[in-house]
Amino acid sequence: MKYVVVLGDGMADWPMESLNGGTPLSCAVTPCMDELAGMSEIGTVSTIPEGMAPGSDTANLSVMGYDPRKYYTGRSPLEALSIGVDMKESDVVYRCNLVTLTEEDVPYEEQRILDHSSGEISTEDAAILLRDVCQELKNENCSFYVGTSYRHCLVWENGKNLELTPPHDVLTQRVGNYLPEDEMLLSMQKKSYEILKAHPLNRKRKEQGLNPANSFWFWGAGTKPILTSFEKIYHKKGVMISAVDLLKGIAAGAEMDCRIVEGANGGLHTNYEGKARAAVKALTEEGYDFAYIHVEAPDEMGHQGSVERKIQSIEYLDQRLIRLVKEGLDASGEDYRMLILPDHPTPVKVRTHVAEPVPYLLYDSTAPRSHNWHYNEKEALESGIKVEHGWDMMKYLFGGKLC
Known part of the structure; x- marks a missing residue:
């Protein structure tokens, strides 16, 4: 059978x-x-x-x-297993979505999420954007890993396990009420937006009628799973x-x-x-x-x-x-x-x-x-x-x- x-x-x-x-x-x-x-x-x-x-x-x-x-034990650690991340017991893993914000002429907190998947961006394009942002966000306690399409991982050594809102629950809404309270995570999201909205690849995507992948969004925290x-x-x-x-x-x-x-x-x-x-x-x-x-x-x-x-x-x-x-x-x-x-x-x-x-x-x-x-x-x-x-x-x- x-x-x-x-x-x-x-x-x-x-x-x-x-x-x-x-x-x-x-x-x-x-x-x-x-x-x-x-x-x-x-x-x-x-x-x-x-x-x-x-x-x-x-x-x-x-x-x-x-x-x-x-x-x-959390969503993101399961995804991290898939891409071969060697997690320690003290690591906290977050999903790092590439999302599309509205790019209005307002503070980051007043932006709205248009698309949680950045137009189902290809893994190849996402890898380029992630690489360029992470060069600017280097941190001895944080490591980023490329996943599939818009879905990627942040591993925070000895990090905080915070409950954050998935971006697909915030579609069309202002993001201010759903942002991380942790200063480091919030700073990373804001910095990613400043880098990505001006990235040549995103300019090209907009010219092609595609949604730009213009911000990180962290959620789905968890610790090393044991199945x-x-x-x-x-x-x-x-x-x-x-x-x-x-x-x-x-x-x-x-x-x-x-x-x-x-x-x-x-x-x-x-x-x-x-x-x-x-x-x-x-x-x-x-x-x-x-x-x-x-x-x-x-x-x-x-x-x-x-x-x-x-x-x-x-x-x-x-x-x-x-x-x-x-x-x-x-x-x-x-x-x-x-x-x-x-x-x-x-x-x-x-x-x-x-x-x-x-x-x-x-x-x-x-x-x-x-x-x-x-x-x-x-x-x-x-x-x-x-x-x-x-x-x-x-x-x-x-x-x-x-x-």
């Missing part, structure tokens, strides 16, 4: 008037997921423990079978397929392998087919028992507030990834179980994460069911099946019983 998780980050949403009460998931044309839903168990699962912030960090840990209340080996817990050899450092970091902490897929970038136009092929190959040719395929695009489109692009990202996920995984595994003759779900909702209306239960679909090729379900939030809720703890889903996928 082979096992697959396909996770559409932020795919769940709220009913919308513009969609006649539907959601992007219910309105998207998803023939493969709907076919699977007719042969599967569908229900809802709570991935965020009560009292914890709804983020892809806590939610994906949960789906991966790790209780965030026990294992979560138990996935294989030791579940006795399955697993592989992670994701474009984002957070998921690759979780995999590194769990001692799982990763597959780097060319053209996979965490955006709407990521390489869906390449991810599908990598998963099928890992499961049918390379001896893996389990593949976790993570797609960031629905979450990014939710943050952008775009109903149309979120629907498109879900349709791409269905036809360009899930369909190919199903066809590949069916052709191989392997028995398999496939779990499809989001990690959390990212409603277009609020453009950020919420901690509500998400719909799941669990398909078993050896025991297909027959009913009229479709895969969406409403029908998953109407099924009456509710899983209280997201971290129970992994052992359920592997054939165990829910607690």
